[in-house]
Amino acid sequence: MRKYDLITPEGTRDLLFDESVARRAAEDKLRRLFENYGYSEVITPGIEFYDVFMLKSRYFAQETMYKLSDGKGRLMVIRPDSTMPIARLAATRLKDEARPLKLFYSQNIFRINPKNSGRDDEITQSGIEIIGGSVKKADMEVLNLAAEAIKTFETEDFRIEIGDGAFFKILISGLTDDEEEKEQIREYVENKNMPELKNALEKYRPSERADILYELPKLFGGAEVFEKAENIFKDEKLISALEDIKEAYEYLCALGLKDKVTMDFSLVNKANYYTGLLFRGYIMGYGMPVLSGGRYDALAGDFGFPCPATGFAVNINAVAKALLKNNRAELTTPPDILVYAESDALQKGFLHCRSLAAADGVRAENSLNETLEETKEFARKKGIKFIDCVDKNGNVTKIQV
Amino acid sequence: MNDVIRIALTKGRLEKDTVNLFESMGFDVSAVRDKGRRLILPINGRGIEVVLAKAADVITYVEHGVCDLGVVGKDTIMEHGGKYFELVDLGFGKCRFALAGKKGTDFYKGYGVKTVASKYTNVTRAFFESKGMDVDIVKIEGSVELAPLLGLADGIVDIVETGTTLKENGLEVYENVAPVSARLIVNTVSMKLKKECIDRLVEMIEKELRNK
Numbered sequence: 001m002r003k004y005d006l007i008t009p010e011g012t013r014d015l016l017f018d019e020s021v022a023r024r025a026a027e028d029k030l031r032r033l034f035e036n037y038g039y040s041e042v043i044t045p046g047i048e049f050y051d052v053f054m055l056k057s058r059y060f061a062q063e064t065m066y067k068l069s070d071g072k073g074r075l076m077v078i079r080p081d082s083t084m085p086i087a088r089l090a091a092t093r094l095k096d097e098a099r100p101l102k103l104f105y106s107q108n109i110f111r112i113n114p115k116n117s118g119r120d121d122e123i124t125q126s127g128i129e130i131i132g133g134s135v136k137k138a139d140m141e142v143l144n145l146a147a148e149a150i151k152t153f154e155t156e157d158f159r160i161e162i163g164d165g166a167f168f169k170i171l172i173s174g175l176t177d178d179e180e181e182k183e184q185i186r187e188y189v190e191n192k193n194m195p196e197l198k199n200a201l202e203k204y205r206p207s208e209r210a211d212i213l214y215e216l217p218k219l220f221g222g223a224e225v226f227e228k229a230e231n232i233f234k235d236e237k238l239i240s241a242l243e244d245i246k247e248a249y250e251y252l253c254a255l256g257l258k259d260k261v262t263m264d265f266s267l268v269n270k271a272n273y274y275t276g277l278l279f280r281g282y283i284m285g286y287g288m289p290v291l292s293g294g295r296y297d298a299l300a301g302d303f304g305f306p307c308p309a310t311g312f313a314v315n316i317n318a319v320a321k322a323l324l325k326n327n328r329a330e331l332t333t334p335p336d337i338l339v340y341a342e343s344d345a346l347q348k349g350f351l352h353c354r355s356l357a358a359a360d361g362v363r364a365e366n367s368l369n370e371t372l373e374e375t376k377e378f379a380r381k382k383g384i385k386f387i388d389c390v391d392k393n394g395n396v397t398k399i400q401v
Numbered sequence: 402m403n404d405v406i407r408i409a410l411t412k413g414r415l416e417k418d419t420v421n422l423f424e425s426m427g428f429d430v431s432a433v434r435d436k437g438r439r440l441i442l443p444i445n446g447r448g449i450e451v452v453l454a455k456a457a458d459v460i461t462y463v464e465h466g467v468c469d470l471g472v473v474g475k476d477t478i479m480e481h482g483g484k485y486f487e488l489v490d491l492g493f494g495k496c497r498f499a500l501a502g503k504k505g506t507d508f509y510k511g512y513g514v515k516t517v518a519s520k521y522t523n524v525t526r527a528f529f530e531s532k533g534m535d536v537d538i539v540k541i542e543g544s545v546e547l548a549p550l551l552g553l554a555d556g557i558v559d560i561v562e563t564g565t566t567l568k569e570n571g572l573e574v575y576e577n578v579a580p581v582s583a584r585l586i587v588n589t590v591s592m593k594l595k596k597e598c599i600d601r602l603v604e605m606i607e608k609e610l611r612n613k
Contacts, residue, residue: 114482118465159593192592195490195584217486221596262593282590287466288484289590 011113011121017332018324023124026319027106029152030126034104037145039128042103044085050075052084055302064111066121078110082125083311084299090131091303099132099307106316120317127293127313131300135308139277140251142293142310147257149314150281150291153322157284159260161220162248163267164277165294166241171213175204185213189266192217208234220264223249229265248277279312283322290318334383335365340375345392352390364388376401406591406598409452409459409468411477415583416453418493419472426609448598457481460586469591469599475581476560480521486592488603489585492610498524498578501567502549502556508575518548519558528558528578546570 008014015023031041050067053060066078079085082105094101106126113119128145130138143162150158168189172182181200188197197214204210212232219225226246233239245263252261267278278294293312300307337356341349349366356364365384369375372389379387379401389397410416424430429445436442442451452468456477462468464483471485474494478487498521502508508515516537519525529536541548541557546566548554558578567573585606592599 118461157594161593191484192486192488192587194488196487220593262596264593282593284594285466287464287588287590 009121010115011119013120019320021332022320022323023316026152026316026323027124027126030149030314030316030319031104031106033145033148033152034126034128037102039102039104042086042089042105043107044079044082044089044105046079046108047076048079048085050077052088053077053080055084055299058084058296058299058302060111064113066110066112079107080109080111082107082109082127082313083129083296086129086311087131087296087299087309088303090129090307090309091300091305094131095305100138101131102128103131104128124316125313126316127311129309129311131309132307135276135295138308138310139248139295142312143248143252143277143279144255146279146281146291146293146312147252147255147260149312150283152314152319153283153290154326155283155322159262159282160252160257160279160291161262161264161267161282162245162252162277162279163264164241164245165268166276167216167238167265168213168268170235170237170241171209171216174209175207175213186268189213189217190268192266212238217266219266220262222262225263225265244277277310281314283318285325286318286322288315288318290315290322335363336384337362337364337386337388338367338375338379338382338384339364339388339390340367340369340372341390342392345390345394348392348394349390352388352394352396356388404448404595404598405450406448406469406595406602407450407452407467408470408472409454409462410472411456411459411474411583412453415456415472415474415494418583419491422491422493422606422609426605449602460485463586463588466588466590469588469595470602471586472583473586474583475579476521476524478584478586479524479527479579479581482523484589486587486589487584488587489606489610491583491585491606492613494581494583496560496562496581498528498558498581499561499574500528500556500558500576500578501561501572501574502554504571504573506555508556515555516553517556517558518545518554520545521558521560524578525558546572 053065060080065080068076070076086103086105090101104127106124108122108124110122113121128142130142147160150160168186172185176182185197185200188200194217197217201210201214215232219229226242229242233242249261249263276295276297280289281291283290291312291314293310295308295310297308300309339349339353353364353366356362367375367378369378375387385401387399387401389399410419420430420433423444428447432445433442433451440453444451452462454462456473459471459473460477460481460483463471463485472491476498500508514535514537516539517525518539518541520541522538522540525538539548539554545557545559548557549572550570556575560581561567561574564574585603587599
């Protein structure tokens with residue numbers, strides 16, 4: 001029988017030393033940022049009932065979730081997302097809390113990726129959720145924080161992209177009522193699948209809505225897309241959504257991000273999860289968005305307590321990778337001093353260690369090797385520069401390795 | 402680095418068709434034509450690098466963003482799935498997916514669950530799922546035509562170009578599944594971060610395709 005006791009499951013990994021340091025550094029940076037802006041941390045369970053992730057307004061494809069069953073045979077999943085548990089929290093235990101709620105989290109999510117795809121099944125995400133408050137103000141605040149959060153990547157090569165699910169929704173609503181067809185067209189728009197989109201819209205053209213829908217995936221880029229959009233948008237609702245995006249754009253420009261902000265009018269997410277402004281962050285050299293978020297007003301309602309909400313999540317695995325790649329993380333270094341005690345001076349040795357540790361900035365490791373020779377060998381291998389030898393009277397002799 | 406875009410081509414016929422297309426657009430494709438055993442080749446003066454790969458790998462490289470663009474058949478896209486923009490139908494590499502089997506038999510007759518052999522198991526599954534029909538799917542790597550002849554399967558789902566192979570083996574097409582042609586796919590992040598370069602290239606390609 002083959003035993004799988006020597007490897008980790010596909011899509012997971014052990015993080016050693018520098019990788020762990022980078023991961024924690026990335027988390028710490030975001031934690032500090034969120035705390036500074038008055039957000040409070042929540043930690044949700046690692047396993048939840050399957051039902052939490054199968055809502056009307058949002059659901060996860062069941063084949064992407066790790067599932068198990070509890071003692072009563074009920075279906076559970078290992079947390080595939082943090083937003084939905086937090087919406088659950090907001091609608092239950094935090095129902096009577098003063099609004100807006102400003103929450104942040106930093107925890108792992110688990111999703112099943114296709115076999116051999118080289119994707120992480122376990123991802124650490126740090127993010128915020130704003131529940132309640134003025135829609136406009138909350139939208140600007142999440143953008144603000146998203147712009148701050150993407151700075152943790154410590155690269156200038158980033159973009160924040162803003163869009164609004166409303167465009168697609170307005171255009172498709174007048175076109176067809178067939179849900180399956182809607183979903184098919186949505187997929188084509190999302191994937192900028194121009195050949196298939198053309199075929200799918202063929203029977204509705206020429207008509208104002210279908211013609212604009214066909215142009216939608218091409219409406220992305222810098223400020224020039226506003227003009228393009230203005231030229232083809234006639235519908236009042238479209239124009240009002242356009243004004244909203246423009247406002248968000250100008251807001252980000254005022255933050256000094258003019259070169260970093262782009263628009264994509266065809267950002268559309270599955271079902272109704274995102275209901276208004278949505279955005280993504282990209283960095284050069286990472287083939288997927290590293291930050292994503294937006295407004296999800298319908299979600300809390302699925303838990304019986306409707307309330308507007310918005311938020312975003314940052315992929316910490318990606319941040320850690322970027323920090324390591326650019327040598328921006330403070331990596332692991334060996335301790336400054338190795339303390340070796342004679343076998344009759346163990347207590348004295350440990351006390352010496354403690355006094356060194358108490359002195360700020362000195363890291364002392366207590367040697368667990370039998371002899372001084374072994375201790376020296378160990379120090380050489382680990383790159384520790386000094387050994388403090390402690391005898392039974394507490395006298396310390398310093399040796400340079 | 403920002404200005405170089407990397408395009409992965411499916412080795413073989415699609416590679417040749419794409420190189421011809423590039424040449425008609427006025428690109429210097431001499432390095433790609435004269436490739437020897439190299440797998441990464443420059444198109445001089447255009448800031449483009451060509452990568453040669455197997456069809457499914459083209460998708461993998463584009464999905465992971467190590468190649469910005471790719472040329473791959475719709476057949477591979479349908480079988481492999483994935484997340485990328487499928488921007489242009491290049492028009493060449495045309496063929497179709499079809500359900501075929503022994504000549505003169507009615508595939509849908511009877512109540513028994515049918516067995517279908519295919520190299521493209523996902524395409525096959527999706528096709529019969531859309532019909533709400535349960536079938537047993539057997540994966541075959543080589544000549545799928547053998548499966549019904551040897552009695553392993555009631556039918557096959559495979560790529561059909563001219564239908565000659567089918568005919569010579571006493572098989573016929575029962576039903577078309579989907580048309581296939583070469584597509585230009587783009588990594589979702591590259592599309593945004595290298596918009597200008599990619600837009601320019603796509604515009605040139607579309608113009609050339611219109612003129613054909």
